[in-house]
Amino acid sequence: MSFITEASEAIRESGGRLTSQRRLILELLQESEEHFDAEGLYHQAHERDASVSLATVYRTLNMLKEAGLIDQRYFSREHGREYYEPVAAHEHYHFTCQRCHKVIEFESRLVDQIRQELEAKLGVQMNHTCMCFEGICETCRHNPKNGEEID
Amino acid sequence: MSFITEASEAIRESGGRLTSQRRLILELLQESEEHFDAEGLYHQAHERDASVSLATVYRTLNMLKEAGLIDQRYFSREHGREYYEPVAAHEHYHFTCQRCHKVIEFESRLVDQIRQELEAKLGVQMNHTCMCFEGICETCRHNPKNGEEID
DNA sequence: GTATGTGCAAAACCTTTGCTATAAA
DNA sequence: TTTATAGCAAAGGTTTTGCACATAC
Numbered sequence: 001m002s003f004i005t006e007a008s009e010a011i012r013e014s015g016g017r018l019t020s021q022r023r024l025i026l027e028l029l030q031e032s033e034e035h036f037d038a039e040g041l042y043h044q045a046h047e048r049d050a051s052v053s054l055a056t057v058y059r060t061l062n063m064l065k066e067a068g069l070i071d072q073r074y075f076s077r078e079h080g081r082e083y084y085e086p087v088a089a090h091e092h093y094h095f096t097c098q099r100c101h102k103v104i105e106f107e108s109r110l111v112d113q114i115r116q117e118l119e120a121k122l123g124v125q126m127n128h129t130c131m132c133f134e135g136i137c138e139t140c141r142h143n144p145k146n147g148e149e150i151d
Numbered sequence: 152m153s154f155i156t157e158a159s160e161a162i163r164e165s166g167g168r169l170t171s172q173r174r175l176i177l178e179l180l181q182e183s184e185e186h187f188d189a190e191g192l193y194h195q196a197h198e199r200d201a202s203v204s205l206a207t208v209y210r211t212l213n214m215l216k217e218a219g220l221i222d223q224r225y226f227s228r229e230h231g232r233e234y235y236e237p238v239a240a241h242e243h244y245h246f247t248c249q250r251c252h253k254v255i256e257f258e259s260r261l262v263d264q265i266r267q268e269l270e271a272k273l274g275v276q277m278n279h280t281c282m283c284f285e286g287i288c289e290t291c292r293h294n295p296k297n298g299e300e301i302d
Numbered sequence: 303g304t305a306t307g308t309g310c311a312a313a314a315c316c317t318t319t320g321c322t323a324t325a326a327a
Numbered sequence: 328t329t330t331a332t333a334g335c336a337a338a339g340g341t342t343t344t345g346c347a348c349a350t351a352c
Binding site (some may be wrong): 166169171188190206210 | 340341342343344350351352
């Protein structure tokens, strides 16, 4: 089932309405299948339909997050801005290059094990994990040009 | 070497000045040896010296962060507010209880291994790791009273 | 004396919200 | 027709900054 179909059904099931703005945003999300933030999404949407507002983008993102259709992440060290991505089949994590700002996705058995270890060791119930990794990617490590001191 | 001594030297070495406001803030940090945010620190400082401003607290925290004397962390899922703590001998991580808001520190060999695994697997140079864990602590799990639906 | 640091208030930033008009069902 | 949603602009919450004055060195 496509993202748009799934999201449309979720909206309808909860008594929501499939407005033209929401449809446009869903299309953009499905097309991109990448990481995006509210502002980037807003710019794309606004290009196609100048009537779309930033508030609607935020409201739609929150709605999709509540519905469990997108995940909210942080990518930069400062975490000043929220990013989103479609919910993926298996958990994965992100490494952001501080120089070229490329985001590398990866999976790790170790990361997955942490939850279990903590639940066992601390006796807690883990509901949410947030991890960001930052540094210099392989390409940039081998290209010391491109200026800018990092860390 | 005490935190105050170390910080004072760092300030002087970088051509900075040990103002009364900075001295007060350093004292509070050394006393607390805990997690704190800008506002909490500001309130404490302001009690002892009503002339201390929030701006100075922020500036001092940033200075100490740059100097590598305190670490900046996030404890809540939303990351709306920055927390700080003295730089510790060994890396540790934090689990925050969503019900009682207690913060549990822990160490984990697994967490530490992730860096190495990623450096090997992705060929990156890891400069910064940010992790937050949230859920329900053991105590709260066994005390289903206290209302509030969580997640 | 000279630069660095301070307080204040305003700005910056991202996100949310109140209100009225609009449009989906 | 009814009620959810849109747009707008204003407010929210946290952190930063410009500026003139104060102060450590």
